Amino acid sequence: MLMSLLRFTGRRLVSQTCPGLKASKKHKFPLEMARPSSNMADFREVFAKAKHIAIITGAGVSAESGVPTFRGAGGFWRKWQAQELATPEAFARNPSRVWEFYHYRREVMLSKHPNPAHIAIAECEKRLSKQGRSVVVITQNIDELHRKAGTKHLLEIHGSLFKTRCTNCGNVAANYKSPICPALAGKGAPDPETQDAAIPVEALPQCEEDGCNGLLRPHVVWFGETLDPDILTAVEKELEICDLCLVVGTSSVVYPAAMFAPQVSARGVPVAEFNMEATPATNRFRFHFPGPCGTTLPPALARHQTEIIS
Numbered sequence: 001m002l003m004s005l006l007r008f009t010g011r012r013l014v015s016q017t018c019p020g021l022k023a024s025k026k027h028k029f030p031l032e033m034a035r036p037s038s039n040m041a042d043f044r045e046v047f048a049k050a051k052h053i054a055i056i057t058g059a060g061v062s063a064e065s066g067v068p069t070f071r072g073a074g075g076f077w078r079k080w081q082a083q084e085l086a087t088p089e090a091f092a093r094n095p096s097r098v099w100e101f102y103h104y105r106r107e108v109m110l111s112k113h114p115n116p117a118h119i120a121i122a123e124c125e126k127r128l129s130k131q132g133r134s135v136v137v138i139t140q141n142i143d144e145l146h147r148k149a150g151t152k153h154l155l156e157i158h159g160s161l162f163k164t165r166c167t168n169c170g171n172v173a174a175n176y177k178s179p180i181c182p183a184l185a186g187k188g189a190p191d192p193e194t195q196d197a198a199i200p201v202e203a204l205p206q207c208e209e210d211g212c213n214g215l216l217r218p219h220v221v222w223f224g225e226t227l228d229p230d231i232l233t234a235v236e237k238e239l240e241i242c243d244l245c246l247v248v249g250t251s252s253v254v255y256p257a258a259m260f261a262p263q264v265s266a267r268g269v270p271v272a273e274f275n276m277e278a279t280p281a282t283n284r285f286r287f288h289f290p291g292p293c294g295t296t297l298p299p300a301l302a303r304h305q306t307e308i309i310s
């Protein structure tokens, strides 16, 4: 299973360049199958019995907290969208500009907070752990709002805005400094007329490991880059034991959930989508709850009457 996932990932390197792209044809399902159920009482029965719940979350969960993604209509930072700046080539060409972009995104997060979907997930994990049941969150979001909400068991497949990686020695470190370095103070304004700060490389964030002084980069997976194999292995292990899978704020047929949800579904494990989007008519994915996940998720994950809390 792991090999198949890695192969799939390898084949889908371009998936990073088009995260909104549909999964390859091979992973699409016949459209003539029955529509998934939106019956919450039925979902709650399944939820009450689940011992290992995997929750895959995407951009929609962050969007409900007002986190900008710099994608799609109106989603610009200066005159660029994320796919133009979040690449190794853009960083090699203009590390100052890319750091301004990430500095801005980090600073924006100071005023953003977990929404009811993040909180419902974290509370569910805490409650179920006392019952010997587990919840894992597998997220493509880099804003750490799940962590802020209190989620403990978290796999960030695209990394984090609040981690850096040294381009010289490879050291990965948590970094919550604001600003991340003096030269970026007051920089990063998103307005199209803002001029590049053109900060020299030596004034950009630098590695503090002994004698390294290498240029740091955001520890996020950029377009065209592969996912961390250790994270993928951890994801794989969780997917093999889960007996309920939720796909929240994204769709199980678009990257990256499309890498994960179909294999869970193929084992006969129920998959439930909570998102705004219409979903292809398929009974592979058993449930679909349309609407903002901040509204649909809290009642879905609330304490079930059968739960015994000591």
Ligand SMILES: [Zn+2]
Pocket: 166, 167, 168, 169, 170, 171, 207, 208, 209, 212, 213, 214
């Ligand atoms: Zn270093």
